[in-house]
Amino acid sequence: MKIFSPIINMTSAIADLFFPPVCVSCGTHLFKQEVEICQMCIRRLPRTNFEKQPHENKMSLLMWGRCHVEQAYSLFYYKKGERVQRLLHEIKYRRNMDLGKELGRQLGKVIQQAKPGEYDCVIPIPLHPKKLRQRGFNQAELIADGLAEVLSIPMDISSVKRSVHTESQTRKGRFERWQNVENIFQVSETNLLNGKHVLLVDDVITTGSTMEACINTIRQVDGAQVSMATIACAVL
Template identity: 40%
Template sequence: MRITNLLNDFFDLLYPNLCVVCGTNLQRNEQCLCLTCLNEIPKTNYHLQPDNLIEKRFWGKVTIYRGTAFFFFQKGSAFQKLLHSLKYKGEKEIGVVLGKYAAIDLIESADFSSVDVIVPVPLHPKKLKKRGYNQSECIGKGLSEILNAPQDTTTLKRIKENTTQTRKSVFERYENTEGIFELSDKAALADKHILLVDDVLTTGSTLEACIRELSQINGIKISIFTLAVA
């Protein structure tokens, strides 16, 4: 045990494990985030608030059971580093760890603790090949471990790439996401309460497209979760 501890100390010295937000050395019981930064995450707590602002975004468009996000996205903030590192720097573990932290909060709500299956928003195969991983799937993995719900990465498929939604009108966003997803097996999620997972909620158009496709399934109940909401 003593030799193991010495080796761990040696490797920590050579390759320090740093907080992705503030850059301080992490303690042995910390992952990706130091305790100080973890406590400073600007949480929404929407999982405890039915009819919250996220759910209202989808009113009159698609039907969802519940919706929440872990924290508020603030452009230029230190926490923007988390999402950037997860999405563009290959730091997949950030998604898993944040998914776990978020799930610990979600189990406080009977609505979210009752989820049967976790479904990450899929990437188009070309983008998946280029990036090497799906960041939403990483988040889903962390959620799955704490919520004790399996992750389904095969039923919902992305069959068409679409361009950025940011400067499009409502109608253009609808057109841009029309027909970009399909279901491989409608029976797989029948009569299930699913948690649809994405990294950031901005316009909501991609999630709407997923929900429209998933809503074809008999008896399905759809809730949504994103790490951040802009």
């Protein structure tokens, strides 16, 4: 395979010459070290700064009385029709996998500064296998991949499974959403999560029902702790 990599590099260099990569958010040309999104956009998007108080912020407060969360992180506030929503759509519906991983890296940098060495593994919220087949990829896994790279910890996609295919959550109220997801996750490899601090990852948190169900499932494992991280947070 190695023999092809100079050819691939040369092809992508030629492609860059004729179609220089541009920022998915503002359309300006990217610098060499930038991937899919420019630094200016990252700075201009509405940051939550939750990492300054990872134990107590709007995202962790959302989960109070529902499940025990150690720390909660999210890069940006999410509003319908605004830039952050468009970025997440770019990943989920336009299959921009490089952007997913890059936003995961950006999230990882923030967490690394706030709590270096705190977490043992990264787990993306799993999709049901049927949904995974339909979509072809799990957007949470792309984000978790970038996050794991920056934090230098493994990504675990085998210990937690989603066994129930749920209907779309968007038209449901909070209680209905919770009922809909209450028992949809199972831990298949309890020994891998014993005494571990898991960083659970999704693209966006809205009501927190899916996170809640997954956190409560993981916390049934002896000594397991869970923190959560998302790219966007719809809680204002």
